[in-house]
Amino acid sequence: MRSKIRKCEVCGEYTLKEVCNKCGCVTRNPLPPRFSPKDPYGKYRRMMKYGRDRSA
Numbered sequence: 001m002r003s004k005i006r007k008c009e010v011c012g013e014y015t016l017k018e019v020c021n022k023c024g025c026v027t028r029n030p031l032p033p034r035f036s037p038k039d040p041y042g043k044y045r046r047m048m049k050y051g052r053d054r055s056a
């Protein structure tokens, strides 16, 4: 699953556009291609949680 979220490195604004809404600078994808856009530790947290707390 690929995220199209981009980030302006000038003002820190997140956007889906290639140009920042605020300052007009070119935005970049803040995540490397192989890095999951979702929480990379989510599965470990679920594993830990599953044993003692299944409310989540």
Ligand SMILES: [Zn+2]
Pocket (backbone or CB within 6 Å): 008, 009, 010, 011, 012, 013, 020, 021, 022, 023, 024, 025
């Ligand atoms: Zn900006």
